[in-house]
Amino acid sequence: MTTTTDRPSRNGVDTATLFATLDAVRGQNEIAKFQFRASNSWVSGTHSRTTISGFHGAMQELEHAQPTVVDADHPAVLVGTDAAPTPVEYLLHAIAACLTAGIANIAAARGVTLTSVRSEVEGDIDLLGILGLSDGSVRNGYQQLRVTFHIAGEADEETLRGIVEQSRRRSAVYDALTNPTPVAIDVVVE
Amino acid sequence: MTTTTDRPSRNGVDTATLFATLDAVRGQNEIAKFQFRASNSWVSGTHSRTTISGFHGAMQELEHAQPTVVDADHPAVLVGTDAAPTPVEYLLHAIAACLTAGIANIAAARGVTLTSVRSEVEGDIDLLGILGLSDGSVRNGYQQLRVTFHIAGEADEETLRGIVEQSRRRSAVYDALTNPTPVAIDVVVE
Numbered sequence: 001m002t003t004t005t006d007r008p009s010r011n012g013v014d015t016a017t018l019f020a021t022l023d024a025v026r027g028q029n030e031i032a033k034f035q036f037r038a039s040n041s042w043v044s045g046t047h048s049r050t051t052i053s054g055f056h057g058a059m060q061e062l063e064h065a066q067p068t069v070v071d072a073d074h075p076a077v078l079v080g081t082d083a084a085p086t087p088v089e090y091l092l093h094a095i096a097a098c099l100t101a102g103i104a105n106i107a108a109a110r111g112v113t114l115t116s117v118r119s120e121v122e123g124d125i126d127l128l129g130i131l132g133l134s135d136g137s138v139r140n141g142y143q144q145l146r147v148t149f150h151i152a153g154e155a156d157e158e159t160l161r162g163i164v165e166q167s168r169r170r171s172a173v174y175d176a177l178t179n180p181t182p183v184a185i186d187v188v189v190e
Numbered sequence: 191m192t193t194t195t196d197r198p199s200r201n202g203v204d205t206a207t208l209f210a211t212l213d214a215v216r217g218q219n220e221i222a223k224f225q226f227r228a229s230n231s232w233v234s235g236t237h238s239r240t241t242i243s244g245f246h247g248a249m250q251e252l253e254h255a256q257p258t259v260v261d262a263d264h265p266a267v268l269v270g271t272d273a274a275p276t277p278v279e280y281l282l283h284a285i286a287a288c289l290t291a292g293i294a295n296i297a298a299a300r301g302v303t304l305t306s307v308r309s310e311v312e313g314d315i316d317l318l319g320i321l322g323l324s325d326g327s328v329r330n331g332y333q334q335l336r337v338t339f340h341i342a343g344e345a346d347e348e349t350l351r352g353i354v355e356q357s358r359r360r361s362a363v364y365d366a367l368t369n370p371t372p373v374a375i376d377v378v379v380e
Contacts, residue, residue, distance in 0.1 A: 019268045025323055032317040036279045040286035041308035044202030048290040050283040052275040058267045058315075065272040070260065070280075072287035077248045079208045080291070082255040085242040085287035088362050089226045089259075090280045093240040095373065096230035098263035100238040100278035101270070102320075116380065117232035127247075130292075130360045131330040132213055134273030141366030145373045150380040164377045171322045172278050174373060176331030181334045182366045183285065187354045188308065190342040 014106035031058050040140040047083045055086040078127075088142065094173045095147060102167030105151065112163065114153035120147045145177070203298035236264040237273045262265050268317075278332065283313040284363045285337060292357030297343065302353060304343035312336045335367065 009015065023032045034057035040050045053067035072087045074080025096119045107114050122145070129140040151160050168174055197207065215221045224247035230240045243257035262277045264270025286309045297304050312335070319330040339349050358364055 032316050036313045038282035038311045040309045043291050046291035048287045052279045068275050086282045089242045090284040092228035094277045094280040097238045100232050101236035114336050119230045121228045123226045125224050130362050140362045142371050148376045152380045157379040160379050161377050172320050172331045177371045178373050181332050187351050188337045188340045189347040189350050
């Protein structure tokens with residue numbers, strides 16, 4: 001469950017540790033139960049700021065190597081101050097990053113060396129939904145997301161396509177978006 | 191469709207422009223058709239980097255005031271280098287930021303001055319799914335998200351709770367997570 005820098009790795013993935021981690025989880029499923037967390041504070045208008053630091057996993061409380069602070073806002077055309085990307089744009093980052101991490105891991109596990117992975121994500125959204133101007137037929141969220149991968153590596157086309165497909169099948173963010181994820185909202189009035 | 195700094199605002203929301211924008215969209219629905227975009231590049235292992243800059247909306251190609259670069263990685267316990275939060279943690283940021291932006295806008299539209307909005311988000315995920323160690327009964331994504339808002343403002347408890355509830359009803363990210371969002375993945379082998 002640790003990484004070292006002096007072991008053989010492929011695609012920057014320490015495959016020995018990856019397989020050891022899989023074996024450890026096979027032996028004790030509780031290791032795989034994680035809880036991720038974020039704290040958000042409103043700044044002004046549509047601008048807010050999130051801090052990501054602690055999480056639970058591998059049967060312990062853990063902290064990232066450094067806390068990350070990330071903002072969100074609406075652009076001027078949506079009456080914001082454009083201090084940061086919109087919340088929905090972070091969904092595009094999340095799906096691309098999740099699929100890409102999976103591609104690197106799966107390629108390493110299959111002994112395939114990658115040279116390049118890039119992706120473009122587009123999300124179509126009709127704001128009649130969130131603006132309350134639809135008769136109910138327009139959803140609030142994205143109508144469609146498209147991810148286009150450009151991948152190069154030391155394997156034939158079929159092998160590389162198979163790695164992307166396996167990453168899709170194992171992706172946490174792909175599942176969270178394409179299938180319903182329960183979201184409970186509690187309110188404490190102070 | 192522009193913001194100015196010398197107009198009356200509430201909660202940092204330029205309500206006159208907000209209402210004018212709603213009127214403009216009512217008059218021409220095409221204004222509400224947006225496309226958001228992100229470009230991701232693999233760095234190494236589970237580490238990748240996304241740039242968010244251009245988008246389409248209000249019948250024109252637009253750019254954010256500045257491009258945003260945001261990374262993702264896996265923590266050491268998940269065989270990453272912990273250079274940044276995980277992709278799934280950005281989903282927590284997205285839901286908190288989306289609901290909070292809605293709360294500020296809706297409160298302003300209803301003439302309610304807010305003094306503080308904070309939220310904590312927790313997401314439970316069993317990694318047996320993404321590790322391929324489940325018999326299929328464990329999903330890849332979050333099993334449950336919980337958002338807890340702490341809100342204070344110049345209104346009674348029922349009014350403040352009503353603002354949070356209306357934000358939930360109009361939230362793009364809440365919809366994207368709680369309902370299925372189609373995701374198409376194309377692969378170009380280079």
